[in-house]
Amino acid sequence: MNDISASPILDSALARKLSAFAPLSVSDHLVLSDLHRRRRRYSAGVDTIHQGQTRSSAFILASGWACSYKLLPGGARQIVSVQIPGDVLGLRSALLPRSDQSVEPITPIHASEMPQRELLDALARSPGLALAVLLSAANEAAMLAEHLVNLGRRTAAERMGHFLLELGARLRRVGLGDGSGYHCPLSQYVLADTLGLSAVHVNRVLRELRQQGLVTFQKGRVDFHDLAALVAFAGFDRSYLDHDQQMSA
Amino acid sequence: MNDISASPILDSALARKLSAFAPLSVSDHLVLSDLHRRRRRYSAGVDTIHQGQTRSSAFILASGWACSYKLLPGGARQIVSVQIPGDVLGLRSALLPRSDQSVEPITPIHASEMPQRELLDALARSPGLALAVLLSAANEAAMLAEHLVNLGRRTAAERMGHFLLELGARLRRVGLGDGSGYHCPLSQYVLADTLGLSAVHVNRVLRELRQQGLVTFQKGRVDFHDLAALVAFAGFDRSYLDHDQQMSA
DNA sequence: CGTAGCTTTGATGTAGGTCAAGAAATGTGG
């Protein structure tokens, strides 16, 4: 829309996302675009960040899906968050001296590596960028909080509905999928580890939602058949996702 | 220990905490100390921040306990986090245009109000402060993630043990309580809403842990009777709490 | 075109919820 975001070098999904939180100066944009150097492909199922790792890099996800998860002593896994293009992988892991989680691609991905040192330098050098990243992190924390509510106080079917709706809203924001559905490469095992359920129960819940005529999840595609009803059923209030400065009055 | 932190005006629990994440300049310290103006007392049970509120303030908690929570359509409540002295209340609520959660004191508290405008100005004006706040927010997000794992993949008794251990570690860090236990003003209803359980089951779980000789929680006091066993039982790994730059090698 | 990973379904078990009711604290006004 303006001179800066029209430039192919300075424009990126992440830059657009961050500048929705706080205005970025030309120099902020330059620093950010420099962090996009070092782009690579990573295979599905191979950890890019390991729980406990020190000095880990963060990654800007350009294409594909990934997730961050924690493993428990008994071998159980809890997926903390699912990431889609435009998200940053392992920001926390890079900001803190030691990563508290692992990150793995769910599909093959393309991502730009930001070594810890470089990221911290960029933030220290670029105050506008640091503020935007802080606000974006706050937004991610709001999503984490909603996920936590999901696990703590909703039934399996409500959790599933809520999760699929949230994913839909996030995907639409980055131009993947429209209001009626989206492509979704998550297996029922991944859904189970995300929603704190067993894979078997995920299957039953999906069948139930399908039979109710609310959503279908088949052949890697989610389709909303009665969006309004699903929103009501799952108690989905998307305001925690919004960050446009659309304040009342 | 140095000239700055020795000064009574520039020293505060929050300043000490933040400077553990990133060095604060004299000017950062001044800006931060200015945010401690406007100190007041707030009564237990009266929301200081409401879910959905715009332009809400954040608060630096000086004494007492508080919690942030979300209410669901059906009336159920999920407590997202419990705050103790030295913590910031409603940081997310103040950084984002609209608060995604409510905050209420559990006991009467003393806290310094930071209006949204003032906080954002301070962060924009004080890059070192912004970076420290970002890192501290990353640390809080790590705690959120662990809470999420707790709800998703641990049994009721494990959750309880884990939560009581985490609280103990956090309290010790701010000089409240030692390795053997601490004063804890949380009711079983609050514990239930935190851990995603019913109050009745909280009671049973506490009895079970007591009978196992692991912890007691009686008359507002938590006492660890076999710390090592409890840590093992709950699968508690405190590394997600640490932020001292104690990297290996 | 085989085999490893997904999905689907049924049968059965259990952790934790709900309901109910009494006991113990805690607080409040007189």
Added chain:
DNA sequence: CCACATTTCTTGACCTACATCAAAGCTACG
């Protein structure tokens, strides 16, 4: 300091949502 009210704690009986176990059909890709 006491009577009364309110909240918090405790326990028992019963129920349900989800887990676990087992096994068969699908899909896909090497």
